[in-house]
Structure formats: C-alpha cells, structure tokens
C-alpha cells in the first residue's frame with residue numbers, strides 16, 4: 001500500500017497536519033512510537049492556546065486526537081528508523097515493518113536536554129526528574145530544586161510549590177527567559193527561594209538510592225555550596241529527536257532545515273513541522289500552524305506529481 005502522506009509523530013504538529021490532510025481527502029496514516037500527545041501532554045497547565053484559557057496538556061491533546069479520529073485518522077504504533085528517497089515514493093523503515101508514501105511530514109518533536117553533571121544519570125527516576133506532573137506528587141512534603149530559567153522551569157516550579165514543602169530555583173543568570181506573566185506568578189509563592197547566577201555541578205545521594213543534595217557554583221565568584229534536597233527537576237531546554245534521520249539536512253543542533261514557504265526539507269516531498277524544526281518560538285500555537293502548512297504543501301506536492 002502506498003499512502004499519499006505519512007505523518008511521523010502524534011504531537012500538536014502531527015495531529016494538526018492530520019486534520020488538514022484528512023479534510024483534503026488524502027490517504028494518510030500517522031505513525032507514533034509511544035503515545036499520541038507529544039511532550040506537551042506532560043504539561044500541567046496550558047494558558048496561551050487561543051480559545052482555551054486554562055486546561056492541562058493531556059486534555060488539550062485529547063481534543064486534538066478526538067478531532068483527527070473523528071475525520072477517520074488511522075494511527076499505527078511503530079518506531080521509524082530511517083527514510084529513503086526512492087524517487088516517486090519515500091520508504092519509511094520501521095522497527096515492525098516498512099511503509100511507503102508519496103509525501104512525509106516529520107513531526108517528531110524534541111526531548112529534554114540533560115545537564116550532564118555527576119549524579120544526574122545515576123539518580124534519574126530516583127530523585128532526578130524531567131516531568132513535574134509525573135513525579136511532583138512523589139515529593140509531597142519534601143524540599144526540591146528546579147533548574148532553569150525558561151518557561152518550562154518557571155511554570156513547573158510554580159506548579160511544584162503547590163505540592164512540595166519548598167522549592168529552590170537554580171538559574172545561571174539574573175534574568176529569566178520565561179514570559180513575564182509566568183515570572184510574576186512566582187512572586188506569590190511563599191515556599192520558593194532563588195539561587196541566581198549559580199550552575200549545578202553535582203547531584204549527590206545516599207549511595208545510588210535517593211537524592212540528598214545538590215551542589216552549585218556561583219558563576220562569577222566560583223564559590224560552591226551544597227543545598228539539601230530530595231528531588232531535582234531539570235528544565236533546561238529541549239533537543240530535537242532527529243538523530244535517526246540520516247538522509248535529511250539538519251543544523252548543528254540537529255534541528256531539521258526547511259524551506260520557510262512550504263516547510264519542505266532537503267528531501268523532496270518530505271516536510272517538517274513542530275519542535276523538530278528550528279524557530280524562535282516553540283509553542284503549541286506555532287506547531288499547529290506549521291502542521292497545517294506542511295499538510296497543505298504535501299497535498300500540493302501529491303497533486304503536482306500524480
């Protein structure tokens with residue numbers, strides 16, 4: 001079977017692309033390796049997606065999925081390992097089987113960046129976490145640290161103040177990248193302290209069982225100190241999940257390069273949308289817009305080449 005379009009990834013960009021492609025009556029399938037929803041499904045609260053003043057990431061993604069399935073979306077669970085260009089068709093090599101399509105939209109998103117400091121890997125799942133909604137409740141009545149100064153770190157720190165005993169926010173600069181409204185909200189929390197202009201240098205524990213403390217260093221004076229905490233939540237940005245794509249051009253950080261007008265990648269007929277594609281603003285709203293654009297470009301490509 002040769003599809004008109006295969007979408008790889010079921011986050012906001014992939015589901016948006018699916019809705020547009022199904023309404024264009026393309027013969028499509030969406031391939032997802034784990035669960036539909038993407039990284040945003042882990043967000044405790046989304047307040048800037050127009051039309052929905054406040055809802056959780058999972059609630060928003062359920063609405064996207066219901067919308068796409070209502071139009072007849074078929075989802076296959078498989079992990080794509082490579083894409084080859086066979087002229088008229090692209091072949092997608094999956095772990096379970098191979099698939100063929102005239103066009104492809106890559107919406108594989110991004111995963112959390114690691115600090116790469118001693119203790120991080122050893123204590124992941126035993127005190128080190130990259131998801132506040134998943135793991136926050138395990139630290140009820142405990143002191144924890146949050147690392148980062150972007151939207152994720154400040155939003156998740158704010159959420160964690162409502163669950164845990166205290167939060168120390170550790171950020172390497174004095175200024176935050178996060179939206180001003182998110183910064184303002186932290187001022188209302190009584191159980192948060194800040195260690196600005198400090199970088200984490202190690203996460204320390206009791207053998208390899210549980211986290212006991214985090215050691216940090218002043219970026220200017222190089223003075224070090226150790227803060228007792230039971231959990232460390234790391235939100236220092238994301239990296240695109242594109243290492244499996246060997247035949248498609250990427251930038252030095254692994255983000256897929258595209259033509260800005262059509263979102264076509266270096267492989268003709270293959271498009272990219274969402275967080276795997278470099279841009280200034282990584283949001284549900286921008287991912288959705290790109291999904292729509294990529295699906296429309298794919299539709300034109302199918303019509304032009306059939």
Ligand code: NDP
Pocket residue numbers: 046047048115147148149150151152153155171172173176177199200235236237238280281282283
């Ligand atoms: P960002 O890249 O925006 O921020 C990463 C933060 O981590 C920065 O403050 C950065 O510091 C710090 N950092 C990076 N590397 C290190 C390191 N090695 N050691 C210590 N600190 C480090 O990432 P986010 O995950 O916050 O956000 C990713 C994207 O998702 C953004 O576009 C964001 O806007 C979006 N987002 C939007 C949300 C929303 O509700 N609107 C919610 C969550 C994310 P420095 O500032 O010094 O570089």
